[in-house]
Amino acid sequence: MSLFGKLFSSSIGRKFLMAASGLVLVGFVAGHLAGNLQIFSPPDHINGYGGFLHSLGPVLWVVRLFLLACVGIHIWAAVMLTMENHAARGAENYASTHWINATLASRTMRLSGLVVLAFLAYHLAQFTLGVAQADSYKTHFNYTMTGDFHVLGIPVVAKGEVVPDVYSMVFLGFSNPVVSIFYIVAVGLLSLHLLHGVDSMFQTFGWRNQRWAGCLHRVVALCCLLYFIGNLAIPGAILTGLVRPAAGTAAALKLAPAQP
Numbered sequence: 001m002s003l004f005g006k007l008f009s010s011s012i013g014r015k016f017l018m019a020a021s022g023l024v025l026v027g028f029v030a031g032h033l034a035g036n037l038q039i040f041s042p043p044d045h046i047n048g049y050g051g052f053l054h055s056l057g058p059v060l061w062v063v064r065l066f067l068l069a070c071v072g073i074h075i076w077a078a079v080m081l082t083m084e085n086h087a088a089r090g091a092e093n094y095a096s097t098h099w100i101n102a103t104l105a106s107r108t109m110r111l112s113g114l115v116v117l118a119f120l121a122y123h124l125a126q127f128t129l130g131v132a133q134a135d136s137y138k139t140h141f142n143y144t145m146t147g148d149f150h151v152l153g154i155p156v157v158a159k160g161e162v163v164p165d166v167y168s169m170v171f172l173g174f175s176n177p178v179v180s181i182f183y184i185v186a187v188g189l190l191s192l193h194l195l196h197g198v199d200s201m202f203q204t205f206g207w208r209n210q211r212w213a214g215c216l217h218r219v220v221a222l223c224c225l226l227y228f229i230g231n232l233a234i235p236g237a238i239l240t241g242l243v244r245p246a247a248g249t250a251a252a253l254k255l256a257p258a259q260p
Contacts (some may be wrong), residue, residue, distance in 0.1 A: 048149025051163030119186035167249035
């Protein structure tokens with residue numbers, strides 16, 4: 001059997017696929033957060049970022065399909081490994097000893113995985129496809145850049161260019177308490193998922209040993225906490241009114257208090 005075939009047919013191969021796909025997805029969620037935090041900057045930043053991504057055309061869809069393939073592989077490997085573990089351990093003592101010894105993060109892996117999957121589907125419908133939100137840039141409004149947007153010092157979106165108004169869509173989306181609460185719960189569970197998943201990933205790749213396992217776990221826990229806080233800050237600031245949309249944007253006009 002080929003090496004590629006063994007990746008899908010053996011337990012070790014499935015663990016490697018799960019860890020490798022997880023590593024790709026960890027990189028994506030970190031980059032995604034960095035992009036989303038631009039909502040606290042002037043609209044040119046996140047709208048330029050969105051305009052740059054859309055300008056990639058087919059390349060962007062190749063990346064999206066690759067990420068979706070990683071999600072599929074990650075879920076498949078998790079299901080297969082869980083079934084193997086149940087079969088190997090049998091029914092005896094599994095439910096009790098495993099539950100007592102497991103951490104909260106590991107105990108909620110299935111629940112967090114399902115909620116995150118549901119959140120991912122909604123998030124794609126809301127921000128990528130523009131079908132889960134009435135005020136979608138695909139059907140309602142765009143934004144004219146007031147300055148150039150640069151990536152690594154290179155101008156990629158020019159002043160005056162019309163781009164999707166991601167800035168307004170984010171503000172309008174998170175001004176809905178139901179959407180914000182769902183988002184906060186989902187990223188909270190995703191943070192727990194990452195806490196156990198990244199720890200396991202280091203173990204699978206052989207990057208963790210007894211000497212510094214405790215320190216590594218604390219670093220991972222801190223990163224997951226910062227990830228949660230970063231994601232919480234976006235809907236939290238919008239819902240509480242700590243940040244208001246920039247004057248003149250579609251979000252500012254739509255969220256303006258009604259005149260008596």
